[in-house]
Amino acid sequence: MTRKNALIVCDHSLDPRLQKRKDWLVELGYDVDVYVDLSRGGHFKDRNLLEKPLTDLKVKLLDTSDLVYISGAKVIISCFLFMLMARLKGKKVIYEIPDLPLRSRYNFKNKIIAFVFRRLVGALFSNIVVTSNGFLPHLPAGKNYFLCENLPSVNIVKNINSSNKVKRAGSELNFGFVGALRYEEQMLMLIKYCLETKNRATFFGGPTTAINSLLEKCTQRGIAVNDLVKFEGDFTHADLCGIYSNIDFVYSVYDSSQPNVKLALPNKLYEAFLFETPIIVSKKTYLAEIVESEKIGFSVDSQDYNLFKSGMDANIKKSFLVSSDNIKIKIANHKENFIGWVTSLDKM
Known part of the structure; x- marks a missing residue:
């Protein structure tokens, strides 16, 4: 040819x-x-x-x-x-x-x-x-x-173990953000919420400058970050199975005042399906419509912290059954x- x-x-x-x-x-x-x-x-x-x-x-x-x-x-x-x-x-x-x-x-x-x-x-x-x-x-x-x-890549599917979720003792939850760090205000919301409720926030991804900027913003806002908040830095696709096996929710809350955020579908949606992990997204978005219609997670306010907190409190103890069958096809x-x-x- x-x-x-x-x-x-x-x-x-x-x-x-x-x-x-x-x-x-x-x-x-x-x-x-x-x-x-x-x-x-x-x-x-x-x-x-x-x-x-x-x-x-x-x-x-x-x-x-x-x-x-x-x-x-x-x-x-x-x-x-x-x-x-x-x-x-x-x-x-x-x-x-x-x-x-x-x-x-x-x-x-x-x-x-x-x-x-x-x-x-x-x-x-x-x-x-x-x-x-x-x-x-x-x-x-x-x-x-x-x-x-x-x-996600077809190569990732080959390495998935359907029983790879780690069962943690106690009521502490681990919220994972997976990807390039952006939208500082929405990341700060998660950090503040986890510190107040004694849950964990784990950030996978960089770059280092974005991590440092977010930590500096925490200091400016008087948010005292402790070991409940971790920054794991850059990762590769080969790490995704391990990452998702250790988080209870994937956090995909972005600034919904931006029209692009209202309309886009991030790869986190498909990773949530593939790794059978509930997802948290921004209200009043196309993404939220899909997440709620598929019942694979919930949406929260991305602008007001009090509304964000009440949405988190109302939903994080619920059970979400996420199936990977359709996404694999x-x-x-x-x-x-x-x-x-x-x-x-x-x-x-």
């Missing part, structure tokens, strides 16, 4: 989600070159993957490329000429939207950004991958959309569905 050429263009080093996309394109018969903003997402960087700087991305590369796979909002602006020429040359282009660029607390600013983003996406792209169907009402109509959720079909959709573009 004759190999084809593909470009992946992103505004940060490839995270595990995009590393999977790259691997799938290779399986589909593409030789893939990766161009990223090397100043962003360094904690994701795979030393075995050659990433070239965006400054090396030239329009002439389109002449030898059969597919261009793009992810990220910032890269549309920084590489606009390249995107436009790919469109004008009739290249097969796929644009993936893992998040909407709507993170401001100011509604007017978000409306302007949403308008510009929608227009750019509408003008530049026809084939669009989304990680959440919650994005669709905010994107242009009439496009070829494909839902490709941010599912999704993961097993994930690659095949993606490759099938990309292949179908050749027939359009």
Whole structure:
């Protein structure tokens, strides 16, 4: 089979989600070159993957490329000429939207950004991958959309022991945050709650600067952190089974005043299913709708600590039955569905 050429263009080093996309394109018969903003997402960087700087991305590369796979909002602006020429040359282009660029607390600013983003996406792209169907009402109509959720790797499934949960003595609960540390206010809520109720908060992930910033904020707020709160630092996917076996709830409460948080589906949702661990999320979000309809956890207020505390108190003693059966089927079909959709573009 004759190999084809593909470009992946992103505004940060490839995270595990995009590393999977790259691997799938290779399986589909593409030789893939990766161009990223090397100043962003360094904690994701795979030393075995050659990433070239965006400054090396030239329009002439389109002449030898059969597919261009793009992810990220910032890269549309920084590489606009390249995107436009790919469109004008009739290249097969796929644009993936893992998040909407709507993170401001100011509604007017978000409306302007949403308008510009929608227009750019509408003008530049026809084939669009989304990680959440919650994005669709905010994107242009009439496009070829494909839902490709941010599912865990199939390799993780192979290592799961269905009876790996550790049974702890006593009533103390361990709330785990798993991932890159962001949303300080919501992390502070969990820390304060655990210190007040004598439960545990364990944070898995970094970077170190974010951990130090969060601890400094605790000091500024007069929150005396003790051994009930632990920061375990960076982890790999191989660590996930052990992490989830030692936590009672996975904590995925983000700032729901941000429109993107209201609409996105983080990978924690799928990890909660896979590792059969109840999840705590923010109220008034698309994520909360799914969590509550599936009865795999509960939602709390992400803005007011008193409301947050009352929501935690009312729910943490409840029992939640989380099954991994359906998510395992999704993961097993994930690659095949993606490759099938990309292949179908050749027939359009």
